[in-house]
Amino acid sequence: MFKRMKPRYKYDNIYAIDTGEMYASGIRGFFFDIDNTMEPYSTPRPGKRLTEWLVGLDSAGFKIGILSNARRERIEHFVSGFPDGLKEKIYYVCDAGKPLKKGFRKLCASAGLEPGQAAMVGDQLFTDILGGNRSGLITILVKPIDPTIEPPFVRFKRFFERPFL
Ligand SMILES: [Mg+2]
Numbered sequence: 001m002f003k004r005m006k007p008r009y010k011y012d013n014i015y016a017i018d019t020g021e022m023y024a025s026g027i028r029g030f031f032f033d034i035d036n037t038m039e040p041y042s043t044p045r046p047g048k049r050l051t052e053w054l055v056g057l058d059s060a061g062f063k064i065g066i067l068s069n070a071r072r073e074r075i076e077h078f079v080s081g082f083p084d085g086l087k088e089k090i091y092y093v094c095d096a097g098k099p100l101k102k103g104f105r106k107l108c109a110s111a112g113l114e115p116g117q118a119a120m121v122g123d124q125l126f127t128d129i130l131g132g133n134r135s136g137l138i139t140i141l142v143k144p145i146d147p148t149i150e151p152p153f154v155r156f157k158r159f160f161e162r163p164f165l
Pocket of ligand 1: 033034035036037122123124
């Protein structure tokens with residue numbers, strides 16, 4: 001249990017990820033959590049910086065996925081905010097049920113990746129990191145973009161994350 005809470009890598013934010021190193025180590029896809037990982041909690045559409053960074057990831061040969069416990073409407077609205085040429089390339093699983101393995105497996109299968117070729121990037125230990133590790137993915141923990149606007153249940157979980165950080 002404790003070992004499975006440990007991310008393989010830690011970065012301040014997604015933009016700090018050393019994608020060259022990831023590629024060299026065999027990673028061919030990044031799966032992202034949305035809320036407080038890609039954008040602040042409940043941000044309806046992706047911003048310019050995120051979009052440009054993902055275009056770069058795509059050009060560098062990475063598959064891009066979104067694995068979120070949010071509802072389909074939220075995720076599809078978010079994905080529709082990416083420009084043509086990028087949004088069609090984004091694989092996503094809604095209501096993923098992280099940390100259950102199901103969503104991770106589904107996303108690997110649709111992106112055509114083995115679990116060990118995919119990196120799960122997220123801000124929460126009990127969903128993103130635990131689920132990614134259980135499913136055999138490489139895990140990357142980032143700091144939450146803005147923890148002050150999280151709903152109470154997320155703050156509740158943060159309290160229990162503290163001993164692991
Ligand atoms: Mg999150």
